[in-house]
Amino acid sequence: MLTDPAARCVRTRGLGHRFAGTATLFAGLDLTLHPGEVVALVGPSGSGKSTLLSIVAGWEEPAEGSVERVGIERVGWVFQNPHGVARRTALDHVVLPLLARGRTRADAEAEAREVMDVFDLAAAAPRPFRALSGGEAQRLMLARAVATAPDLLLVDEPTAQLDRSTADTVNAVLAQVARADAVVLVATHDASTRDACTRVVDLARHRPDPAATVPREVPA
Ligand SMILES: Nc1ncnc2c1ncn2[C@@H]1O[C@H](COP(=O)(O)OP(=O)(O)OP(=O)(O)O)[C@@H](O)[C@H]1O
Numbered sequence: 260m261l262t263d264p265a266a267r268c269v270r271t272r273g274l275g276h277r278f279a280g281t282a283t284l285f286a287g288l289d290l291t292l293h294p295g296e297v298v299a300l301v302g303p304s305g306s307g308k309s310t311l312l313s314i315v316a317g318w319e320e321p322a323e324g325s326v327e328r329v330g331i332e333r334v335g336w337v338f339q340n341p342h343g344v345a346r347r348t349a350l351d352h353v354v355l356p357l358l359a360r361g362r363t364r365a366d367a368e369a370e371a372r373e374v375m376d377v378f379d380l381a382a383a384a385p386r387p388f389r390a391l392s393g394g395e396a397q398r399l400m401l402a403r404a405v406a407t408a409p410d411l412l413l414v415d416e417p418t419a420q421l422d423r424s425t426a427d428t429v430n431a432v433l434a435q436v437a438r439a440d441a442v443v444l445v446a447t448h449d450a451s452t453r454d455a456c457t458r459v460v461d462l463a464r465h466r467p468d469p470a471a472t473v474p475r476e477v478p479a
Pocket residue numbers: 278279281284302303304305306307308309310311446
């Protein structure tokens with residue numbers, strides 16, 4: 260059943276997480292993410308940004324609280340480290356998910372080339388994945404995710420391996436995806452990605468209050 264995109268959202272209530280044997284990473288997270296927004300998820304290294312993406316995707320069970328995904332059928336994920344099939348061409352990486360969605364080979368190729376152009380990957384299209392640079396491979400992962408028209412797009416450090424001008428292109432494309440009725444959540448350390456987002460969620464502000472768990476020292 261298709262849901263009205265206007266009703267589409269991701270809602271967290273009292274969300275918190277810790278892994279077995281680790282301290283609590285974040286707690287009490289009440290968030291509602293709407294289509295049309297690009298939400299930057301920031302916080303120091305190890306604060307739980309990637310973990311929160313996994314929880315929002317439904318891959319990791321939260322230790323506390325809940326995540327509700329309303330009208331989310333397709334989830335796109337772009338990992339921190341690009342993964343591809345070494346011998347397959349860059350073009351194939353974008354064409355295959357479109358074929359899986361029922362496109363003909365000709366339509367899938369045309370659509371894939373269009374998306375790859377946006378990410379400045381036209382010249383890389385015929386090259387095998389193993390021959391791509393780190394930045395090209397990362398842009399390819401974004402192009403593939405965008406081509407699948409996700410309702411929810413989760414992106415981990417999209418600009419980590421890119422030069423400034425390519426990073427700016429990536430930031431602009433993320434905003435375009437959001438305008439296409441998708442909820443977009445981007446974990447980032449990059450100040451310009453954060454600035455290109457419509458909202459910022461800082462996990463540093465959702466750390467558990469140490470005063471709540473550690474007894475205060477009382478002066479003698
Ligand atoms: N499956 C796991 N089991 C135990 N600990 C884990 C697991 N996954 C992540 N962690 C730990 O949880 C903490 C948060 O990790 P996470 O990768 O979510 O942080 P991050 O904010 O994305 O970091 P970075 O900015 O460096 O990518 C880290 O200390 C990490 O070692």
